[in-house]
Amino acid sequence: MWRYEPMSVEEEEIFRGRYDGFPDMRITYPLVVVRPFPRRANFTIPYGSGEGYRDEDPFLLHPQFATVDLIPYDDLQYALLLPSILRWCSNVLTVMSLRNQLLVGTPVTQVPLELLTTATTAPVAQELTHYQRLETLGDTVLKFLASLQLFAQYPLWHEGYLARRKDHAVSNARLAREAVDKHLYRWIIRDRFVPRKWKPSYVRDSIPSNPPEGQSIEQGKEPIPIEEENEVATEPRDQLKRKKKKNQQLSTKVLADVVEALIGAAYEHQGFDLAVDCAAFFGMGLTWKKVPERITDILARSEPLDEPPAQLHLVEHLLNYTFTRKELLVEALTHASYHGEDAAMSYERLEFLGDCALDMVVTDYLYHAEGKQYSPGHMHMRKESLVNSHFLAFICLRTSTISEATNAFWTPNGGTATTTEHQRIHLYQCMMHSSHRVLEDQHIAFSRFEKNGAVIEQALLHATMYPWAALTSLQAPKFLSDMLESLLGAVYLDSEGNLDAVRNVMRTLGIMEVMEHIVKSDMDVQHPVSRLAIWADQQEPKHKIRYLTEKKDGNVSCAVIVDEVEVIRVTEKYHSRASQEEVRFAAAEQALHTFSVLEDEEGSFIPGMDLPDIVNPLLYAMDISYDMCPYESDRTSMPLTTIYTSSCAFLRPPVTPNLRFCAIKVFTRSP
Template sequence: MALFTSVKLPMPANVDLYWDDQTTFTARLQQLNQEVVLSLSLCRVIRRITAVLLHSTRERSTQGDYTDFLPFFTPDLPLEELEDWLKIYDGSLMAESRQNRIHLLSPEGFVRSPALHFIPHIFRRWIRDPDSKGLSIECRRFERRRNLIQRAILTQHMSLENPSRAVCIVAAECTIDLLPWELSRTSLLIPPMIQLLHRQLMAQALRLELFEDAPEISLDTLAEAITTPSSRWTVNYQRLEFLGDSLLKFIVSTHLFYKHPQWHEGYLSKQKDLLVSNERLTHAAITAHLEQFICKDFITRKHRAFWPKQGDIAREMIPKKVYADVVEALVAAAYEHGGLPLSRKLVGIFLPELSDFASTPKQSPKQNGQFPVHLEMKLDAFLGYKFTNRSLLWEALTHPSWQRDQSTSSYQRLEFLGDAVLDVLVAKMLHSLSPKLAEGRMTELRAALVNADFLAFLCMESAMAEPSCPIVTADSPETFARAKNIALWMFMRHDSPDIAKLWTECAKRHGMLGEVVKKKLEGDDSYPWGTFAQLGAPKFYSDLVESTIGAIFIESKGCLETCGQFLKRIHLVDYLQRFVRQNVRLEHPKSALNRITGTDEVKFEIEDTADGLHKISVWLKSEKIASIDSCFSRAEAFVRGADEAVVLLLSRTRDQ
């Protein structure tokens, strides 16, 4: 085929098209770009040829004009032969008349009849009726696949030899298309080719608009970033948006952290939430006229123009979420081809207040402070990383209640930074896995790996055996103190009696449930949300993990790989790989309960018991489907109640 457009096409642009479960076409654009000045009469010819091809597989009632739509498709013939081709194949003949004896042949074109609503049918054979001495045509309906970009499942009735799909029609009522039906069906490749070209041209225009002075970014990646799920294309922005969401949060968080060294964690979080909100990103996208490049529909012949000029696009309502998703996907596209520097530059285009971001973070100034030498040595051994700025390390381990000296601040600012670093590290690992994970699965995995309960468990569970210390006494010249395990939370500095009490209570629960949680994480086919809730770890446990990550990030001058080594050390990466490899079910119990019950209303009834604990009952319609006693917190009660209800409902489904 030859392709005529009013603009030069980007190269390459290939697409796989699935005819059935056994046949795949790969449509390719060959490197034969030529500038040709077409006469008005030749333009009319190639427009008419395109219309003939495009409409040949449709019933007559749905055929429309093809006037302003580009590109144009024709057979790959010299220009001077196109008009002759059109004369040969445009139109149809009566199947049987005095002037036409086509019944003596085997027609190659589609059979159409008012009795068949002019729907294209494929000729099988002539049938002579001995009583009426007339002719009939046995044919079968042409099964037109409307979506060739999705893999097909071949059904038996699509077979040409399936007699059950054959129909007979009086030949005198039929017409036969002049265009052979096997050539007609190639026109089904035109709509996906048009969509492919549309995406590539949009991506090319966007690259010139946003990345004129930046390293070249792959058009395929940009096309993916601007393609919405509603376009029904095989690849859309969802996977890039997943990574871009974490990258944007990381870029904004690090910028705020270094630009405002005096800001409290609460101010930092509030400002970050404003900058990454859908409202702010939507405003940024509209300001950058991003709506011109978003591929939100499958381009069809109903669209007025294939390559509209700026300002000619109808101002259709694009949801805020789509604008925000495309911005985040573009941030990820920039990262894949230019790393963090290019991502930061792109963020600066959409959010000008971040355009002055320093590419290399500066370390916090060293402060004077005296820290216990024996604890310093244990910390270095536990972390497997030696800080030169010791104040930074102890800041990561200082609770806001600590008032004994002013040598360090609390861990809250570092926890804010570490949260963003952890999020982007996990997102990068998930996005780079092969085979590729769907966006929904990556979101479930990230939620399971960065939630406070899981991080708190790692903080308690990741321990190191403390070396035995010799003790010299009068009775024995040298004995050894009993070795004990040390964990990160044991180094936290605080001045709160309540924390000491929480430590004791949580240590008891960890002693009872720690092995249970570990076995479930390492061997179960579902994530232990309920057991985590039962463990009930206070938030400062997870804060310590995130603040330590933030401190390592600063000490290593912004090296994400060094922070990733710490995640391996506390076994977070091991669990990530296990969840992916064994396809662990990660859905939260409350989400699973809502999915299973659908529109049926679920009610939770919670009450406080005399011993200070909580009891919850879960009702579906008028039936109590779960009841949990002795919960330490209301949050634990809701999670465990939903978890037990899900187990019951799933068991009923299996029994049915």
């Protein structure tokens, strides 16, 4: 469009600024009125909330310095939208080809295109959705189903053999091998859509059915095409570019992730039955049967007890679940050391199955948490806070009930009389064992629970940070968490594969309550050691943190050393190797508090105080100015011990270690 009216002073100033490289330009009318082409080019991703289409403001151009192409407006719109439309069609056709060629004749074709598209889209493609969340879900589903298949197929294998065989079956290398055998790589969407550099794909550019020479599958993370050094030095750049395009490499992790994502998509659509069909399609060296069939095989081998122990009703009361097959409950409570007349197989096999069932329930809850859409990393952190051995041992120690016992005794006057006693029975006391070491470990762990249990429970249900150090301070033996997992495995089998029964038991034990609080309150569940490392990496300049653990005179201590300066030291009595982990966690947590690396009630990050903010008041209180500080090595200075002693006179711990660290940083830095 043309403009014939003269410009205002402001418009003329802007106009001349656009042509400041032409000082002799004369303004003649009419001028060309133009509007910038829309900046947005990728229309496959919708606008977020608060965003929308916005017309750019028009501006003026001089006809003498402008070129006009007479292109219809509709054609411009088509050209703008066509790359995104073709990209969407390409993705859909790729997934339809996967379903109609690779998956044809299998029940997996029932999975909707939307889920299949997500499952086959790599994150590197930068599409709206990708497979990472489905891969996390599918990984847990695959491990759960593989564990159940092996548990049923090998009734005489102990937990070690089962775990080893499962790990081999679901390893990335095995999954990638199965994917290559099925030519799954042909349908993985991994090319990035760049609309501004887009050009149409022609028939000659289509990917062949088999990998061409030079294309390989490598184990590990996203690989980089490899060229020989002499080729880089002698061949022209354009030949190197063509060679890079030819040497397309795909990592085993991407292939394995897509297989797991497909299993996750099948589970998401129709549950375990379709997930088993998808897993059976890839094989993985296992004999696959549906879950009800495997449960039937397992239960057919169980032998009913002639006289179940009378104490079993206490455990059923604690779990709020009545077992139909009491022999499963006896097995779940039997330690390997037990030598009684009613001795059964120990709980190790059920613990193997219960561990997978627990992971399945927790991962499924986190994946479907309303309004969260957790990334795989956040799901992993929250899952670890709920399935770690410290937390499960705490649940085992905390779970208890009141038992009434009637005792009869003889009195000289009245003859026989009875008294009723009330006794609190804890779940851990129901374990059947024949080891004095186990009994001693139980007593020691429970004594620590009596000391810290109330604090831990308060933190789990009301605090904003997960009590890693407090849970570790229990130093609970592993058989406590194993026993709890074996009980969950027994419930799963006795209920004939009903995970809802496992969820109900977890709710009775309080696990579901903690999980719901973690999700709803956005509890900070990050490990203190990891959080301290992240804080150190975010500082300017970055700090180097290491931990020094020492055992001496029956004690174990851990020091947090920042830039070769000890800032925190925690010392505790040494009981076992768990004591070393306890003091390490405690030292990391104290360092977090010292450096103020916390989160406020709204969850926003509160960084540590800057060094001058802390050191200035210290120097002022000691009547020392920065001019007096020995920044240079050849400058005489007050001994650091004198400064530190003076600071301790008016500062209370735990601020003192932080100030000591800051003082050292000030007096050793360059001017």
